[in-house]
Amino acid sequence: MKRKIITILMILVCFLLESMLFGHISFASIKPNLLIVLTSSFGFMRGKKEGMFVGFICGLLTDMFWGSLLGFYILIYTVIGYVNGSFQRLFFDDDIKLPLGLIGISEMVYGLVTYICMHMLKGDFDFAGYLMQIILPELVYTILVTLLLYQLVLHVNKKLEAEEQRSASRFV
Numbered sequence: 108m109k110r111k112i113i114t115i116l117m118i119l120v121c122f123l124l125e126s127m128l129f130g131h132i133s134f135a136s137i138k139p140n141l142l143i144v145l146t147s148s149f150g151f152m153r154g155k156k157e158g159m160f161v162g163f164i165c166g167l168l169t170d171m172f173w174g175s176l177l178g179f180y181i182l183i184y185t186v187i188g189y190v191n192g193s194f195q196r197l198f199f200d201d202d203i204k205l206p207l208g209l210i211g212i213s214e215m216v217y218g219l220v221t222y223i224c225m226h227m228l229k230g231d232f233d234f235a236g237y238l239m240q241i242i243l244p245e246l247v248y249t250i251l252v253t254l255l256l257y258q259l260v261l262h263v264n265k266k267l268e269a270e271e272q273r274s275a276s277r278f279v
Contacts, residue, residue, distance in 0.1 A: 110267050114161060117263065121145050122168050137244040139252040142169065143217055146184050147210045148260045150191025151198045162188030183220055187213045200265070206257055207250060214249045218242035
């Protein structure tokens with residue numbers, strides 16, 4: 108129960124940071140996608156179910172506040188959480204390459220799916236412009252922010268796991 112409450116608080120903090128703080132310090136109207144970082148991180152740290160849970164909540168918040176179609180971002184974030192959860196067995200705390208790679212790929216997939224479903228299907232066929240002006244700058248910005256945010260998420264996850272192990276050993 109404590110883990111769920113802390114997870115929801117982390118989601119809310121990242122959502123507020125993304126919508127308020129990074130909205131003011133955006134570069135060329137580009138801001139990092141903290142919710143992708145959080146969804147991916149929980150996926151490969153905790154597994155498919157936790158990744159889907161975090162992805163669902165992140166997608167719900169995105170749909171409610173920024174989306175024009177309820178369920179679109181829920182689906183994207185939930186799938187990203189699930190897919191990243193598939194890499195839980197390959198995850199090691201001290202290796203930053205896998206998290207950076209998975210978060211980068213997740214951000215790229217998010218950008219491509221968003222372009223295809225929200226722009227291309229409406230007749231906007233300037234993929235090169237969208238790629239160079241939106242997807243790639245957001246990818247770089249998200250990766251840079253990942254270097255800090257990932258360390259925080261990892262630290263919280265380690266603390267919660269240590270506490271869960273201590274409480275589990277009391278019952279044995």
